[in-house]
Amino acid sequence: MxxxxxxxxxxxxxxxxxxxxxxxxxxxxxxxxxxxxxxxVEKKVEKTFAANLENGKAVYGKVCIACHMTGVAGAPALKDKTRWEEIAQKDMKTLHHDAIKGFTGKHGVMPPRGTCTDCSDQDLYDAVAYMLKTAGVTAKQ
Ligand code: HEC
The missing domain is CATH 1.20.5 (Single alpha-helices involved in coiled-coils or other helix-helix interfaces)
Structure with missing residues (x-):
C-alpha cells in the first residue's frame, strides 16, 4: 500500500x-x-508613402486595435487626444519608423510592427495615418 x-x-x-x-x-x-x-524589419525604409486610409482602417481594425482602442499596456488610446498631440510632434517618418521597428517610450512598449509580421511597410504607414486622423491630429510629413 x-x-x-x-x-x-x-x-x-x-x-x-x-x-x-x-x-x-x-x-x-x-x-x-x-x-x-x-x-x-531590418530593411531600411527610405521610400516615400502616400496614405491609404481605407487600408489603414482595416489594418488598425485587425491589429493595432488590440492595444490602441482602449490603451492596453500603456498604448495611447485613440480618444486620448493629449497623448496623440504629443506623438504628432514627431514627424510622420519617425512615427512610421517606430511602428516598423517598435518603440519603447515612457508609457510602455510598442512592439515591432505592432506584432503583425505579415503587415507591409505600406500597411503600417496607412495604419499610423489612420490612427492620427482618427485621434484628430496631424503630423508633419
Ligand atoms: C501590444 C500592444 C500594441 C499593439 C498591438 C500596437 N501598439 Fe502601438 N503602441 C503601443 C504602446 C504601449 C505605445 C506607447 C509607447 C510609449 O509612448 O511609451 C505605442 C505607440 C505607438 C505609436 C507612437 C510611437 C511614438 O513614436 O510615439 C504609434 C505610431 C503606434 N503605436 C502605431 C501602432 C500601429 C500602426 C499598430 C498596428 C499595426 C500598433 N501601434 C499596435 C502598443 C501597441
Missing amino acids: KKVFLFIFLLAAGSFILTGCGDSGNKKSGEATTTKVEKK
Missing part, C-alpha cells in the same frame, strides 16, 4: 515539474518570435 502512495506522489511531483518546464518553454518561444520580427 505504501508503494502505491509513493507512486502517486511521484506522479504528482513529476507533472508539477513538467508544468513548470512548459511555462518557461512558452516564454522562450515568445522571445524567439520577437527576434524573428526584428530581423524581418
Whole structure:
C-alpha cells in the first residue's frame, strides 16, 4: 500500500515539474518570435508613402486595435487626444519608423510592427495615418 502512495506522489511531483518546464518553454518561444520580427524589419525604409486610409482602417481594425482602442499596456488610446498631440510632434517618418521597428517610450512598449509580421511597410504607414486622423491630429510629413 505504501508503494502505491509513493507512486502517486511521484506522479504528482513529476507533472508539477513538467508544468513548470512548459511555462518557461512558452516564454522562450515568445522571445524567439520577437527576434524573428526584428530581423524581418531590418530593411531600411527610405521610400516615400502616400496614405491609404481605407487600408489603414482595416489594418488598425485587425491589429493595432488590440492595444490602441482602449490603451492596453500603456498604448495611447485613440480618444486620448493629449497623448496623440504629443506623438504628432514627431514627424510622420519617425512615427512610421517606430511602428516598423517598435518603440519603447515612457508609457510602455510598442512592439515591432505592432506584432503583425505579415503587415507591409505600406500597411503600417496607412495604419499610423489612420490612427492620427482618427485621434484628430496631424503630423508633419
Ligand atoms: C501590444 C500592444 C500594441 C499593439 C498591438 C500596437 N501598439 Fe502601438 N503602441 C503601443 C504602446 C504601449 C505605445 C506607447 C509607447 C510609449 O509612448 O511609451 C505605442 C505607440 C505607438 C505609436 C507612437 C510611437 C511614438 O513614436 O510615439 C504609434 C505610431 C503606434 N503605436 C502605431 C501602432 C500601429 C500602426 C499598430 C498596428 C499595426 C500598433 N501601434 C499596435 C502598443 C501597441
